[in-house]
Amino acid sequence: MAKKVTVIPANPTYYDKGVSREKTRVAAYCRVSTDQEEQLGSFANQVCYYQNLISSRPDWELVDIFADEGISGTGTKMRNGFMEMIKACNDGKIDLVITKSVSRFARNTADSLVYSRKLKDKGIPIIFEKEGINTMDASGELLYTILASLAQEESRNISENTTWGIRSKFQQGIPHINATCVLGYDKDDDGNLIVNEEQATIIRRIYRDFLEGWTPCDISRRLNVEGVPCLHKDASWQFSTIEHILQNPLHVGDLLMQKTYTADFMTKKQVINNGKLNKYFVKDDHPAIIPRDKWDAVQLEMKRRAEFREHHNVNTRGAVNDVPFYQRVFCARCGGVFIRKYLQNRKAFSWKCQNAELKRHNTCFAENVKEATLQDVIVKAWNALVAERESYVNRWRRTVDEGNALQQYYAHMMISITADGPLEWEVPELTRLILEEMVVHSPWDFEVSFLDGSKVRVVARGFRNNLLMAECI
Numbered sequence: 001m002a003k004k005v006t007v008i009p010a011n012p013t014y015y016d017k018g019v020s021r022e023k024t025r026v027a028a029y030c031r032v033s034t035d036q037e038e039q040l041g042s043f044a045n046q047v048c049y050y051q052n053l054i055s056s057r058p059d060w061e062l063v064d065i066f067a068d069e070g071i072s073g074t075g076t077k078m079r080n081g082f083m084e085m086i087k088a089c090n091d092g093k094i095d096l097v098i099t100k101s102v103s104r105f106a107r108n109t110a111d112s113l114v115y116s117r118k119l120k121d122k123g124i125p126i127i128f129e130k131e132g133i134n135t136m137d138a139s140g141e142l143l144y145t146i147l148a149s150l151a152q153e154e155s156r157n158i159s160e161n162t163t164w165g166i167r168s169k170f171q172q173g174i175p176h177i178n179a180t181c182v183l184g185y186d187k188d189d190d191g192n193l194i195v196n197e198e199q200a201t202i203i204r205r206i207y208r209d210f211l212e213g214w215t216p217c218d219i220s221r222r223l224n225v226e227g228v229p230c231l232h233k234d235a236s237w238q239f240s241t242i243e244h245i246l247q248n249p250l251h252v253g254d255l256l257m258q259k260t261y262t263a264d265f266m267t268k269k270q271v272i273n274n275g276k277l278n279k280y281f282v283k284d285d286h287p288a289i290i291p292r293d294k295w296d297a298v299q300l301e302m303k304r305r306a307e308f309r310e311h312h313n314v315n316t317r318g319a320v321n322d323v324p325f326y327q328r329v330f331c332a333r334c335g336g337v338f339i340r341k342y343l344q345n346r347k348a349f350s351w352k353c354q355n356a357e358l359k360r361h362n363t364c365f366a367e368n369v370k371e372a373t374l375q376d377v378i379v380k381a382w383n384a385l386v387a388e389r390e391s392y393v394n395r396w397r398r399t400v401d402e403g404n405a406l407q408q409y410y411a412h413m414m415i416s417i418t419a420d421g422p423l424e425w426e427v428p429e430l431t432r433l434i435l436e437e438m439v440v441h442s443p444w445d446f447e448v449s450f451l452d453g454s455k456v457r458v459v460a461r462g463f464r465n466n467l468l469m470a471e472c473i
Contacts, residue, residue, distance in 0.1 A: 005191050019335065021258075022059075023058075023059055023060060023061040023079075024059060024061065024095045024096050024097065025061050025062050025093065025094055025095040025096070025127065026054050026055065026060045026061065026062060026063060026094070026097075026098060027062075027063045027064055027065070027066060027085055027088065027089075027094045027096070027097050027098070028053075028059075028065045028066070028097075028098050028099065029065075029066050029067070029081070029085055029097060029098075029099040029104070029105065030046040030047055030050065030067040030068075030099070030100070030104070031067065031068045031069075031079070031082070031084065031104050031105075031212075032046075032068075032069060032082075032459075046100060047067060050065055050098065051065065053098075054098075060096075063088065063093060064085075064088070064092050065083055066081040066082065066088075067081045068080065068081040068082060080104050083099065086115060086118075086119075086157065089118075089119055089122060089124050090122070094123065094124060095123075095124060096125055096127065097119065097124060097125070097126045097127070098127045098128065099127070099128060099129070100129055100130055101128055101129070101130035101131060101312035102128050102131055102133070105126070105128065111337075118137050119135070120135055120136065122190070123136075128434075130169065137173045138225075142357055152375060153209060154403065154430075156280050156357075168410060175193035181231070182231075182250065183199050183202070183203060183231045184196055184199045184200045184203045184250075184251060184289050185199075185250070185286070192286065193250075193285075193286040193287070195287050195288065196288060197279050200289045202223075202228060203245060203251055204289065204290065204336075206219055206242060206245055206246065207246065207251075207290050207295075207298055208295060209222070209296060210242075210246055210298060210301065211294070211297060211301060211409065212429070212433050213324070213431065213433050213435075214248065214432070215239070216239040216240075216242035216243045217239035217242075217301070217319075218322075219237075219239075219242050220236075220237035220238055220239045220241065220242050221237075221268035223237040224236050224237050227287065230383045240322065246298055246302065247299070247302070249295075250286075250290075251288070251289045252288050252289045252290050252291075252292055253283075253284050253285060253286055253287060253288030253292075253296070253365075254282065254283050254284065254285060255282040255285040255286070275379075288413040293405050293408070293409075294405075294409075296404070296405035296406070297405040297406045297409040298406070300404060300406035301406055304406065308436075310436075311329075312330060312335070312337060312437075314327045314337050322428070323340060323428070324428045324429075324431035324432035324435065325340075325371075325374055325431070325435075325438070326340070326352070327367075328435055328436070328437050329351060329374065329438045329439075329440060330437060330438070330439050330440070331353035331355065331356070331364060331366050331439075331440055332439050332440060332441040333353070333364050333365075333366055334353065334355050334356075334363055334364040334366070334445075335355045336354045336355035336356070336364060336366075337353075337354055337356060338351040338352060338353055338354070338369070339353075339354045340371070341354060341368075348370065348371065348372070349370075349371040350368045350370055351368065351369045351370075351371060351374060352366065352367075352368045352371065353366040353440075354371070364441065367442070367443050368443070369443050370443075370464075371439055373443065375425070375426035375437065376426075377438065377446045377448065377458045378426050378431050378435065378438070378448065378457075379423045379424075379426050380458050380469070381448035381456035381458050382422070382423055382430075382434070382456075383422040384425060384458075384472055385418065385421070385450070385454055385456060385472060386418050386421060386457050386472065387419045388472050389419075392414070392418070393415060395413050396411040396412075397411070397415070399411035399452075400415075401411060407452075410452040410453075411449050411452060413433070413434075413452070413455075414434075414450075414452045417430070417434070433451075434450050434451055434452075435448070435449075435450065435451070436450060437447045437449050437450045440447065443460075444459065444460030445457075445458075445459050445460070446458045449471075454472070455472070455473045456471065456472050456473065457472075457473050458471075459471075466472060
């Protein structure tokens with residue numbers, strides 16, 4: 001018996017969960033890749049155009065116009081408008097997407113295909129006006145794939161041409177700097193860097209605080225507590241930001257160009273140039289905020305602290321502590337750093353070798369040292385140095401004439417501060433400024449090293465009476 005087949009005519013009306021709609025819910029997507037004035041004008045025109053187009057169609061209903069201003073189309077990470085549109089599609093709020101061209105939708109072939117297929121699976125076509133493509137048509141995906149690949153290649157060419165232009169300027173000593181991302185400088189009408197005095201004051205303070213013994217983490221914390229504005233108003237100071245400022249030759253008037261480069265035009269990821277590409281250095285390119293001698297001293301001090309941390313196996317890079325003895329007191333027996341503890345029963349602070357405290361394989365049996373004793377030791381050591389000042393002054397003056405920038409800084413500092421005379425009690429700011437390290441041989445025997453290279457041995461005579469005697473060595 002022959003089969004009887006009945007044809008049920010197709011209904012092109014869009015459906016949402018089985019419910020027919022009288023009007024197609026339409027969304028438009030607009031994007032411009034730069035924030036230049038002419039591009040933003042084009043962007044406003046696109047928005048206005050789609051508002052008029054969709055409202056002119058009686059069978060269309062405007063859902064929204066999703067837009068991204070000044071955003072590249074090579075990725076979707078920063079394209080909030082694009083991702084909001086995709087979410088609305090996934091939530092069943094959109095039946096049709098319309099956009100100007102393939103390159104406006106995306107310049108990344110993979111993204112283009114992934115999202116167009118996701119929408120196609122949901123029965124949501126994308127119409128590209130310039131190319132006349134509808135992704136629901138039989139030939140639509142083939143044409144779309146080809147044009148998306150061409151858009152990606154066009155983006156590659158633009159990126160390579162832009163990179164070539166920037167590098168050509170580097171060779172001529174012409175910088176490529178966004179002054180809005182550089183603390184301490186603005187640009188004049190000719191594109192030259194000029195000092196922003198309000199921000200330069202912060203830069204000078206950071207350099208001064210660092211040479212006075214504060215760590216980058218200490219400096220960032222102090223700036224945040226005081227409410228000192230960062231480069232971007234909604235940002236806070238980070239110790240890595242302080243380190244970058246301290247190492248940036250821009251602040252001494254020099255330019256080091258191509259420190260980083262774009263490894264992939266698709267991701268726009270910047271990587272550090274460790275020698276893969278040429279670097280370009282221009283000395284005295286623009287007005288300096290920091291004098292060169294102070295800049296050189298800071299670079300040497302950063303190196304000294306790094307070597308100090310490595311030698312003593314301590315990590316003060318991200319450390320925050322107002323106590324000037326922090327990670328500067330060490331055990332003569334095992335080399336371990338002394339750590340600070342609060343003794344509840346004595347209502348006082350005490351210091352103990354970390355190896356003795358943690359009982360690491362019974363390697364150290366160093367005794368505790370009262371914090372008051374450390375304070376007495378630094379006072380006695382400093383006063384011994386002041387008492388012998390005349391014998392040290394000639395050495396410090398030779399250092400001023402012959403030493404490097406950091407040695408000169410310390411020598412100037414010692415000549416000036418020792419002239420103020422002896423101390424009556426420990427001053428934390430002075431301790432932080434002058435102390436390199438204190439080695440504890442026992443609770444009554446200490447060796448103090450100052451940053452200028454001077455050393456003083458402090459030994460208790462009649463320990464029960466806490467009478468400390470100091471001798472320069």
